[in-house]
Amino acid sequence: MNVPLLDLKAQYQSLKSELDAAVERVVTSQGFIMGPEVDALEAEMAAYLETPFAVGVASGTDALLLPLKALDPQPGDEVILPAFTFFATAGAAWNAGFTPVFCDVDPHTFNVTRETIEAVWSERTRAIIPVHLFGQMAPMEDILGLAAERGAYVIEDAAQAIGAKRVCGAGHEPVMAGAAAPAGAFSFFPSKNLGGFGDGGLVSARDPQMADKVAKLRVHGGRQMYHHEMVGTNSRLDALQAAVLRVKLPHLDSWAAARRANACKYEGMLADVSDVSTPVVLEGNFHVYNQYTLRVPRRDELRSALADTGIGTGVYYPIPLHLQECFASLGGQEGQLPVAEQLCREVVSLPIFPELGEARLQQVGQAIRDFFGVEKGD
Numbered sequence: 001m002n003v004p005l006l007d008l009k010a011q012y013q014s015l016k017s018e019l020d021a022a023v024e025r026v027v028t029s030q031g032f033i034m035g036p037e038v039d040a041l042e043a044e045m046a047a048y049l050e051t052p053f054a055v056g057v058a059s060g061t062d063a064l065l066l067p068l069k070a071l072d073p074q075p076g077d078e079v080i081l082p083a084f085t086f087f088a089t090a091g092a093a094w095n096a097g098f099t100p101v102f103c104d105v106d107p108h109t110f111n112v113t114r115e116t117i118e119a120v121w122s123e124r125t126r127a128i129i130p131v132h133l134f135g136q137m138a139p140m141e142d143i144l145g146l147a148a149e150r151g152a153y154v155i156e157d158a159a160q161a162i163g164a165k166r167v168c169g170a171g172h173e174p175v176m177a178g179a180a181a182p183a184g185a186f187s188f189f190p191s192k193n194l195g196g197f198g199d200g201g202l203v204s205a206r207d208p209q210m211a212d213k214v215a216k217l218r219v220h221g222g223r224q225m226y227h228h229e230m231v232g233t234n235s236r237l238d239a240l241q242a243a244v245l246r247v248k249l250p251h252l253d254s255w256a257a258a259r260r261a262n263a264c265k266y267e268g269m270l271a272d273v274s275d276v277s278t279p280v281v282l283e284g285n286f287h288v289y290n291q292y293t294l295r296v297p298r299r300d301e302l303r304s305a306l307a308d309t310g311i312g313t314g315v316y317y318p319i320p321l322h323l324q325e326c327f328a329s330l331g332g333q334e335g336q337l338p339v340a341e342q343l344c345r346e347v348v349s350l351p352i353f354p355e356l357g358e359a360r361l362q363q364v365g366q367a368i369r370d371f372f373g374v375e376k377g378d
């Protein structure tokens with residue numbers, strides 16, 4: 001049986017009539033730009049994320065770009081972000097006018113820590129973007145503490161972590177990803193845990209000024225037509241996407257539960273495979289497993305052995321950002337961020353989507369055991 005890394009068709013089939021009706025509603029209204037669907041999604045997302053403001057934008061990339069632009073960077077201003085993340089985190093920083101400064105990550109959680117950020121801090125640091133990689137939150141209490149001590153703005157990159165939570169200290173209530181810092185960025189790219197029928201994104205904000213600026217920046221810099229307080233862009237969330245996402249949002253928590261159950265089963269199947277490091281969940285975290293990512297030796301050999309039996313895998317990410325060609329002018333060197341570099345050689349993501357099912361999951365787990373030559377009870 002083939003096991004794709006991700007199969008979106010099963011989810012569509014399970015909600016087909018509601019999704020088709022939502023699309024038809026928008027098409028019938030011919031109201032494609034902003035309007036009631038976008039307003040309603042923003043209200044529903046703000047309630048879900050437990051944050052006062054939610055502003056729909058055209059992509060997760062823009063959900064980073066617009067808050068960064070709102071900070072009005074001056075030449076040489078730096079933003080610290082992990083070297084081990086999707087390119088958009090750094091691309092947005094660059095395109096907003098910041099100099100991206102790459103930090104290393106924790107080898108177990110793959111996320112930034114206070115220490116890895118501190119190691120690259122400079123007097124030009126103005127902002128930090130902790131990325132909640134693969135669906136678990138970075139230690140926000142430490143990062144927000146550091147930012148408050150030294151004076152820097154924090155924007156959470158929660159593109160992969162919608163619905164994740166973290167208990168940020170003993171006796172605290174869990175805080176939702178995107179609601180810990182003054183602003184957060186979400187992506188509705190189809191492969192995300194809440195995915196649209198195309199591109200889409202959202203900025204969450206506790207900071208009213210930030211929410212106001214982003215709401216203006218997404219429509220050319222002014223709320224009133226033909227009045228431009230700042231130079232913005234066109235980065236609206238489509239009404240069609242909003243309508244689709246509104247159908248899916250009520251199911252998000254049950255999909256996360258299915259992903260978590262799959263992760264638990266993989267953990268059971270792979271715990272005795274000494275070559276494999278399964279994901280480590282930081283204490284206090286509720287992980288939503290946008291990706292289930294192992295560290296393994298002989299990663300590429302494992303991938304091709306799995307591919308030979310019809311099992312799809314992914315490598316997120318093969319090249320750390322400080323070594324990307326486009327950032328050569330920043331002077332990144334091999335060996336500079338050893339954990340990020342090592343992870344790029346060792347990580348492999350397995351199918352974890354909610355509809356995966358027991359039989360396909362067992363097949364993946366068994367194929368990995370076979371590759372490393374681990375018998376039952378070894």
Ligand SMILES: Cc1ncc(COP(=O)(O)O)c(C=O)c1O
Binds near residue numbers: 059062089187
């Ligand atoms: C960590 C991270 N940041 C930002 C983005 C950008 O989101 P989008 O693809 O919606 O622009 C993504 C998504 O691919 C992501 O994984």
